[in-house]
Amino acid sequence: MKVPFLDLKAHHAALIDKFDRAIRQVIESSAFAGGPFVERFEEEFAAYCGSEYAIGVGNGTDALWLALLALGIREGDEVITVPNTFFATVEAINRCKARPVFVDVDENTFTMNPAELENSLTERTKAIIPVHLFGQPADMDPILEFARANGLFVIEDAAQAHGAEYKGRKAGTFSDAGCFSFYPGKNLGAFGEAGAVVTNDPELRKQIQVLRDHGQSQKYYHTSMGWNCRMDGIQAAVLSIKLRYLDEANFLRRKHALGYNQAFAGIDGVLTPLEARHARHVYHVYAIRVQERDKVRRFLEEKGVDCGVHYPIPIHLQEACRGLGYMEGAFPIAEDLAEKFLSLPMFPELTEEEAEYVASCVSEAVGVEALV
Numbered sequence: 001m002k003v004p005f006l007d008l009k010a011h012h013a014a015l016i017d018k019f020d021r022a023i024r025q026v027i028e029s030s031a032f033a034g035g036p037f038v039e040r041f042e043e044e045f046a047a048y049c050g051s052e053y054a055i056g057v058g059n060g061t062d063a064l065w066l067a068l069l070a071l072g073i074r075e076g077d078e079v080i081t082v083p084n085t086f087f088a089t090v091e092a093i094n095r096c097k098a099r100p101v102f103v104d105v106d107e108n109t110f111t112m113n114p115a116e117l118e119n120s121l122t123e124r125t126k127a128i129i130p131v132h133l134f135g136q137p138a139d140m141d142p143i144l145e146f147a148r149a150n151g152l153f154v155i156e157d158a159a160q161a162h163g164a165e166y167k168g169r170k171a172g173t174f175s176d177a178g179c180f181s182f183y184p185g186k187n188l189g190a191f192g193e194a195g196a197v198v199t200n201d202p203e204l205r206k207q208i209q210v211l212r213d214h215g216q217s218q219k220y221y222h223t224s225m226g227w228n229c230r231m232d233g234i235q236a237a238v239l240s241i242k243l244r245y246l247d248e249a250n251f252l253r254r255k256h257a258l259g260y261n262q263a264f265a266g267i268d269g270v271l272t273p274l275e276a277r278h279a280r281h282v283y284h285v286y287a288i289r290v291q292e293r294d295k296v297r298r299f300l301e302e303k304g305v306d307c308g309v310h311y312p313i314p315i316h317l318q319e320a321c322r323g324l325g326y327m328e329g330a331f332p333i334a335e336d337l338a339e340k341f342l343s344l345p346m347f348p349e350l351t352e353e354e355a356e357y358v359a360s361c362v363s364e365a366v367g368v369e370a371l372v
């Protein structure tokens, strides 16, 4: 049997006529860059999240960068985040000429450990970016409390957490700004690149709207140096359709995660992800932890099971971050996770048969003495 890591074709097949109609509408109205389809999606996504505003942008990296920029993060500032995230979190900080400062994560939830924040605080610290990694919200209450006590902004990297909840409220809505990616493989994915910032702050919304459109407050009146980070009309029209099915898709992801958890219960050598008491995890990624991960991965690939590794090298040890001066051993939990993580096939249309096959191959892999 062959099991893909992700099957977007299957995900889109049932909705293809709706997409056709929606894209045709965009073509007929020529509203390609920004415009009414983007505005409609912004309203729908803000309402879905339970936030006052959403601002559609070009991708999730833009969302993070513009949120930081609009909050006034500049050269010389420090922004605290985690080393086990996608590189974009740190690129956005770097793009503002600010310095990323890392704190280690909790070994069970893989998200920012709030107890580590105190050690990383300096007089230059301006903001914190917790990452809702794999679809599990970080423990926001202590992070927000620390930020309040020290006058810091908080920006949530919710790029992997559409529809996830923390204490009953949607991820991305707890802080100054929540940043989402709609990269095609995400739980809510476009047909290309797209992203959004959600916020309750009307001033911040206005600033991001100006920054995403060349710093124009009105056409050809440039009040600040911005960039072109607009969302496409076609992406917005597609996202409006897919948003209606997001809860159902997340429900199915959770069902598959539960199935995997049950299949691995009692199997030595496979550590399954934990859903924190405060969280409703949406399993953008379902990552187990195994010894000799690369050998297990090779074994699974030979059996036709496509896997991923998120991420093989923590950011502080990436070549591009050498200048930050971090050494191996600086963040032992993030480093250990990077060695052991193995992401299994996870998408709403995964069949029971496929999931069972994946689980049996993993069990076989960790049971085999020498995986040469």
Ligand SMILES: Cc1ncc(COP(=O)(O)O)c(C=O)c1O
Binding pocket: 059, 060, 061, 062, 085, 086, 088, 089, 131, 157, 159, 160, 180, 181, 182, 183, 194, 195
């Ligand atoms: C945690 C995280 N942050 C930021 C991003 C950046 O989003 P995009 O690829 O849409 O720029 C991603 C996307 O992969 C992500 O997973």
